[in-house]
Amino acid sequence: MQKLKKQLASWQDEGLISADQTQQILAFEAARPTKHWALNGIIGVAIVAIGIGAVSIIAANWGSIPANVKLGVAFFLQFALGLVAWQFDRSEKKQIAEFLLIGFLFGCLGLIGLIGQVFHIAGILDEALLFWGAITAPIILLSNSRLTSSLWTWTLVIAAISWIMRTYDKDLTFLILTCLPFVCYLISVATKFVLKKDNLEWSWRMTMIATWFAAVVAFDARYSLSISDLTIDDPLLNLLPFALLAASLAIAWATKERKGSQFLLLAVMLVIFTLTGTLDGSSYGATFLGGIISIALLGMVCFDLERAKRRSLFQFLLVLIGIRILVFYFQALGGLALTGIGLIGFGGLLLFTIWAINKIRLAIQSKKGEAEV
């Protein structure tokens, strides 16, 4: 409210709104039912505190509880939690139902862990998470919350990446990582048009962006750190990213999902694929070219974020680019003195570019103004 008052005062000072309008807006906002975000937060803290307390008490006596009792109590509690969530959902108390569903999802993960512990199964975490993702998928299909679907999607994708890295060799891992943004994009479109689930579509789109960053980092690391030999003998596998890219573009066109940013991300992936093939052939300079191209790719997205007025993301990306540039100069020039000179040169070049672009922009605007007069 204080922020709104300040904004209204500044708009009133600028003559955008009258004193009456200010009062009307303030009266309207004061009369509006407030969202119970603070109360929800406190309830959340209380639930977490009770949960941790209960877990601590159980953990203290864990060894002396018979295995069958552990399993029986855990299944009963999970069933009760599901029943309460179902009841709240039925009585249209959707927010509480979603909180309980998240608890139920975590409970399922806990049950998997408990079964592993009781029967001394030497399981692997990513496989357990993938199994969890599969058995809880029907709940996610019925959830309407972005938080629930995001928790599920991201856990699943991270587990899948871990499984891929563990199962396949480095070359194939890099190839699959490069393909992940397309897979996420295709799933996001499918969830929107086939399942008609906006929350799930949103979480897969966010995952697409996250995996896109992972793909750029993988591309960079592959060259800069010489992690992989980059040779995949199977020509069909080499064509896979291009095939997925083509499918993504075709589906984007057919479903009219032609958002500028998404196209930009897909285009960047095309650049990566093409360059991967080109750089793989050259043994000299690929180490540095990988870094330069990654910086350029991130820079391209940065400009797009500025255009879309996504300030926080823009600043985050700018910090990433800055760190990468710093690492690049240390990699390329080695010593502190040379790196310092290189960085000063780079900073100067950047300032000069901004000054030149600004000057050109002003010149164009002034010509435009003259033409209009």
Place this chain on the structure above:
Amino acid sequence: MKRPILLALALLCPLLILGGQAASNIWKTTSGTEVVLPIQGFDPRNLLSGHYLQYRIDFGIENLCESQASVSWVCLDPRKEFLVPPGKNQCSQFIVGSCDTGRFSAGIERFYVPEAEALALERAVIRGAGSVILSVQDDGTTLVKDLLIEGKPWRELDTD
């Protein structure tokens, strides 16, 4: 179908699957053939990871994981030997697993223990006093039933 019915089914789905898994494991533990095999800590520094003992089962086979295969078997009867496809026909009792970096793994190389007893059990396993009771099914799937220290259940070990 109405949402309450769909949600009820969705919530029951993981419970039924996990319940089935637990029931299947209980059945496997009670119905399988009991086999006792000695265990070794393959790296004493990392033997106790968290609240479980990680060990290597000593099958008494020299050429274990000599050849790599996605699925392989340790034959226990009529004679102890390591087998890769398609060589398990002549074996009447076997454990199914896979070879990972030269180590045979059947998902039974872990035993969860209470924190208070963990250190004493770790020491006992390092000095070679540990063995495990396995429950082996006809299809080769195996579960760990109990940990023995000097032939006795680990719970009887005096940890003081």
